[in-house]
Amino acid sequence: MKSLQELVRPNIFNLKPYSSAHDEFTGEASVYLDANESPYNSPYNRYPDPYQRKLKEKVAELKEVAVEQIFLGNGSDEPIDLLIKAFCTPGTDNIISIDPTYGMYQVAADINEVKVRRVALTASFELNTKALLDAADDNSKLLFICSPNNPTGNSFKREEILEIINAFQGIVVLDEAYIDFSSKKSLLSEMDQHPNLVVLQTFSKAWGMAGLRLGMALASKEIIGILNKIKYPYNINILTQEKVLDMLNDEERTKRWIKTTIEEREKMARELKKFSFVTTIHPSDANFLLIQTLDANELYKFLVDQKIIVRNRSTVALCNNCVRITIGSPEENQQILEALKQYQTMKA
Numbered sequence: 001m002k003s004l005q006e007l008v009r010p011n012i013f014n015l016k017p018y019s020s021a022h023d024e025f026t027g028e029a030s031v032y033l034d035a036n037e038s039p040y041n042s043p044y045n046r047y048p049d050p051y052q053r054k055l056k057e058k059v060a061e062l063k064e065v066a067v068e069q070i071f072l073g074n075g076s077d078e079p080i081d082l083l084i085k086a087f088c089t090p091g092t093d094n095i096i097s098i099d100p101t102y103g104m105y106q107v108a109a110d111i112n113e114v115k116v117r118r119v120a121l122t123a124s125f126e127l128n129t130k131a132l133l134d135a136a137d138d139n140s141k142l143l144f145i146c147s148p149n150n151p152t153g154n155s156f157k158r159e160e161i162l163e164i165i166n167a168f169q170g171i172v173v174l175d176e177a178y179i180d181f182s183s184k185k186s187l188l189s190e191m192d193q194h195p196n197l198v199v200l201q202t203f204s205k206a207w208g209m210a211g212l213r214l215g216m217a218l219a220s221k222e223i224i225g226i227l228n229k230i231k232y233p234y235n236i237n238i239l240t241q242e243k244v245l246d247m248l249n250d251e252e253r254t255k256r257w258i259k260t261t262i263e264e265r266e267k268m269a270r271e272l273k274k275f276s277f278v279t280t281i282h283p284s285d286a287n288f289l290l291i292q293t294l295d296a297n298e299l300y301k302f303l304v305d306q307k308i309i310v311r312n313r314s315t316v317a318l319c320n321n322c323v324r325i326t327i328g329s330p331e332e333n334q335q336i337l338e339a340l341k342q343y344q345t346m347k348a
């Protein structure tokens with residue numbers, strides 16, 4: 001890879017960040033008159049810890065990384081935006097992404113006036129490693145890979161992801177939002193050997209905390225230092241910091257949820273196979289199934305009439321007539337199967 005100084009935008013590399021009251025004094029005191037806070041309405045009158053130290057200590061333990069290798073954001077959407085801001089000069093630099101994939105990379109790039117070079121997956125949804133690397137030029141700063149991928153559900157081969165990390169001159173952003181449901185291991189363990197790897201994970205999916213908004217970027221302490229420099233000073237509010245910390249202490253409960261979701265995913269795949277309007281069930285390492293049907297628009301409308309909402313992905317590259325079905329609770333999954341039986345009867 002190129003050096004960080006070559007990759008980061010010069011104005012960001014040289015940026016002197018905002019220094020908050022909490023930055024200038026970090027010890028314990030009995031009287032705080034430094035931040036123009038109200039003395040009333042404790043504990044919400046105080047600004048939150050800008051670096052979420054307590055929460056990060058717990059996350060560090062959970063992910064087996066150092067506290068300095070963790071950035072916490074308002075969802076993983078925040079680090080996606082900050083990475084583009086930090087590395088890509090608007091109107092000049094570009095990012096590379098697979099297609100189809102998660103829509104936020106494109107949106108964040110568009111907002112930042114950064115071009116996206118999209119490289120199609122193969123027909124069986126595998127990485128086109130050579131085409132991804134060939135798409136890069138001197139202004140390609142970031143390369144986004146989502147594995148397990150949304151909306152296709154499959155994970156990519158570890159050796160192929162590593163091949164890209166080794167060959168790409170910029171930063172590889174590996175989005176592992178669905179890693180907890182995957183049979184494949186996280187690439188987090190490769191982070192120390194690969195300084196151009198940023199891994200994104202989130203508490204929105206397996207941990208069931210989408211409403212609390214907490215995502216993370218895990219990377220070298222140099223890259224995390226850059227993200228810390230450009231984030232809003234108090235990006236994670238007190239309620240989220242406390243509630244997440246509390247819930248992280250019950251890892252066993254999350255493991256049970258994951259186990260049930262995976263069992264339900266396999267059950268759903270078996271049941272969906274029985275319907276003649278389902279033409280393909282794509283293998284999934286995530287908490288959803290992408291299925292190809294005879295008529296996705298018709299099926300989608302039928303389910304909406306039954307008050308069941310799935311995601312119609314039929315306009316997405318390589319996903320003609322596909323719908324994405326999230327794996328719900330056993331009861332919810334039973335409900336959609338009943339509705340699909342009715343649809344099948346109607347079609348016969």
Ligand SMILES: *Cc1c(COP(=O)(O)O)cnc(C)c1O
Nearest residue numbers: 075076077102150177202204215
């Ligand atoms: C759901 C999802 C996320 C999570 O986003 P948050 O902002 O953390 O809720 C990230 N990446 C992908 C690919 C997703 O599908």
